[in-house]
Amino acid sequence: MGVPWQPPPRLLVLLLVLPLLQVQGTHPDCSVVLYFQKQEEECLEIIRSESQAPGTPGQEGCRTEWDGLSCWSAVPIGQSRAIACPDILHVFKKSKVLIQRNCTELGWSSPSPPYHSACELEALGSNNDTEAKKGYFVTMKVLYTCGYSTSLAALFLAIGIFSCFRKLHCTRNSIHMHFFTSFVLRGTAVFIKDSVLFSDESIDHCTMSTVNCKAAIAFFQYSVLANFYWLLVEGLYLQTLLLLTFTSDRRYIWWYILIGWGVPMVTVAVWVVTRLQYDNHGCWDDYTSLYWWVIKAPILLAIFVNFLIFLNVTRMLAQKIRSPDISKNYKQQYMRLTKSTLLLIPLFGVHYVVFALFPEHVGVGARLYFELVLGSYQGFLVALLYCFLNGEVQAEIKRNWGKWQLSMESNVFNLVTQDFTA
Numbered sequence: 441m442g443v444p445w446q447p448p449p450r451l452l453v454l455l456l457v458l459p460l461l462q463v464q465g466t467h468p469d470c471s472v473v474l475y476f477q478k479q480e481e482e483c484l485e486i487i488r489s490e491s492q493a494p495g496t497p498g499q500e501g502c503r504t505e506w507d508g509l510s511c512w513s514a515v516p517i518g519q520s521r522a523i524a525c526p527d528i529l530h531v532f533k534k535s536k537v538l539i540q541r542n543c544t545e546l547g548w549s550s551p552s553p554p555y556h557s558a559c560e561l562e563a564l565g566s567n568n569d570t571e572a573k574k575g576y577f578v579t580m581k582v583l584y585t586c587g588y589s590t591s592l593a594a595l596f597l598a599i600g601i602f603s604c605f606r607k608l609h610c611t612r613n614s615i616h617m618h619f620f621t622s623f624v625l626r627g628t629a630v631f632i633k634d635s636v637l638f639s640d641e642s643i644d645h646c647t648m649s650t651v652n653c654k655a656a657i658a659f660f661q662y663s664v665l666a667n668f669y670w671l672l673v674e675g676l677y678l679q680t681l682l683l684l685t686f687t688s689d690r691r692y693i694w695w696y697i698l699i700g701w702g703v704p705m706v707t708v709a710v711w712v713v714t715r716l717q718y719d720n721h722g723c724w725d726d727y728t729s730l731y732w733w734v735i736k737a738p739i740l741l742a743i744f745v746n747f748l749i750f751l752n753v754t755r756m757l758a759q760k761i762r763s764p765d766i767s768k769n770y771k772q773q774y775m776r777l778t779k780s781t782l783l784l785i786p787l788f789g790v791h792y793v794v795f796a797l798f799p800e801h802v803g804v805g806a807r808l809y810f811e812l813v814l815g816s817y818q819g820f821l822v823a824l825l826y827c828f829l830n831g832e833v834q835a836e837i838k839r840n841w842g843k844w845q846l847s848m849e850s851n852v853f854n855l856v857t858q859d860f861t862a
Contacts, residue, residue, distance in 0.1 A: 476509070477721070479526075483511035490514060502543035509555060515543045525559035580813060581634075587816025588627040594820045595620045595627075598827035605836050611693055615677050616826045618700055619670040623819035625663035630816075633660050637723060653723035658712055661735050665704035668742045673700045675749040682756045707738050 483506040490504055501516035515521050522538040537558040542549040551558075599620050602613050636656040637648070673696045680692065711734040715724050719731050726732075827833055 476526075479511060480506050486511065486513075502548050505548055507551070509559075510539070512541060512548065517543050517545060519543055525555075584630070584812040584816040587813060588630055588819070591817060591819030591823070592624060592627045594823040594828075595624050598823040599624075601827060601833060601837070605833075605840065607836055608833065612677065612681075614693060615670075615673055615696060618697070619674060619822065619826070620819070622663065622666040622670045622700070623822060626660075626667050627816070627819060629656070629660040629663040632656050637725070648723050649721065650723070653725075654715075657724045658708055661711065662704050662708045665707055665735065665738060666701060668739050669703055670700040672742045672746050672749075675746045675753070679749050679753055679756075682753060682760070703738065707735065711735055 483504065487504050487506070501519070502512075502514060504514045505512045509526055510523055512521055512523070520540055520542045522540045524538060537553065539551045539553065539555065539558050541551055599617055602608050602617050633656045636653050676699075677692075677696065711731065714731050714734055715729075719729055
C-alpha cells in the first residue's frame with residue numbers, strides 16, 4: 441500500500457482492446473480507441489486546470505491522474521476513490537465490482553481489485569475462433585468485391601443501352617440513368633475507401649487522420665446519400681405519372697436533379713464543415729459520433745418519404761385497376777411501370793431502418809452482410825429491373841439487331857454481286 445503505482449499509459453488499453461480490433465479484421469471498429477482518447481483528453485484538461493489553480497485538494501494529496509483506462513480525481517492524503525469499470529458494454533462485462541485506490545504519502549496506490557479481474561472482457565473466443573472470424577471477413581470482402589464488380593459492369597452496360605438508342609431517350613429513362621450513376625459512384629466509392637483505409641495492414645486505422653482518407657469517406661457518404669435520394673426521385677416520378685395519367689413533363693427533370701444530386705451535396709458539405717469544426721478526429725468513419733446524424737437523418741427522411749409514396753402509389757394503383765373506365769392495355773401499363781419501383785423502395789430501405797434503431801455495435805455481422813454483401817448486388821438488380829427486363833428496351837434491341845443483320849446481309853450481297861460482275 442505504501443508503494444506508489446505508476447500507470448502504464450496506453451499499454452493497458454492496447455492489451456485490452458487489441459484482441460477485439462484483431463477479431464474485426466478488414467473493417468475494425470475504432471469506437472473503443474476513440475472512446476479512451478476522448479476520456480484521456482478530458483482528464484488531461486482537468487489536470488491542466490488543477491495545475492493552474494492553487495489550493496486544490498490535489499496539491500495537498502494525490503493529484504488527478506489518468507491511468508490509461510480511467511480518470512482518478514484528486515483527493516487528500518488518507519482518503520480513497522472508488523470507480524466502476526469503463527462504460528463500454530460491448531467490450532467489458534457488466535460488473536458491480538468497484539475499483540478502489542487510496543491516496544498515501546507516496547501517492548496513489550495500485551487499483552484494488554486490478555482491472556483485469558474487476559473488468560472482465562466479453563468472451564472473444566479462442567484463437568481458432570479468431571482465425572475463423574478473420575477468414576469470415578476476408579470471404580465477405582471477396583463477396584462484396586465480386587458484387588460491386590458485377591453491378592458496375594451491368595450498370596455501365598445499361599447506361600450505354602439507354603444512351604445509344606434514341607427511341608429510349610425520355611424523362612423516365614433519364615431518371616433511370618441518374619439512378620444508375622448513383623450506384624456507379626457508390627461502388628467506386630467503396631473501392632476507393634478500401635484502397636485508402638485498408639490496403640496497408642501496418643497503418644493504424646483508428647488514429648489515421650489524413651486528407652485522403654477523410655476525402656474518401658466524404659465521397660462515400662455522398663454516394664450513399666445520392667443513392668437513396670435518386671431512389672426517392674424514382675418514387676416521386678412514379679407518383680407523378682400516376683397523378684398525371686402518364687403525362688410526363690420535362691420541366692420537372694431539373695427539380696429531380698436538384699433533389700437527387702443537390703440535397704446530398706448540401707448535406708455532405710454541412711457534415712464536413714461540422715466535423716472539421718467540432719469533431720475532427722480520425723478518418724470520420726466512426727459511426728458512433730453524434731455528428732453522424734447529419735448523414736443518417738436525411739437518409740431516414742428519404743426512406744420515410746419513400747415509404748409514404750409506396751403506400752400512396754399502392755392505393756392509387758388499386759383504385760385504377762378496379763376502375764371500369766381503364767382499358768386492359770392501360771392496366772398492363774400501370775403494372776409494368778410500378779412493379780420495379782414498388783419492389784425497390786422496401787428492398788433498399790427496410791434493412792437500413794432496422795439497423796438505424798440499434799447501437800452500432802449490435803448485430804455487426806448481420807449489418808455487414810446486408811450493407812456490404814447484399815448491398816453490393818443492388819446495382820445489378822436495378823439494371824436488371826429497369827433495363828434488361830424492360831420490354832421497351834428488349835424490343836428496341838431486337839429491332840436494331842434485326843436492322844444490323846439486314847444491313848450485314850445487304851453488304852455481303854453487294855460484295856458478292858460486285859465480284860460476280862467483275
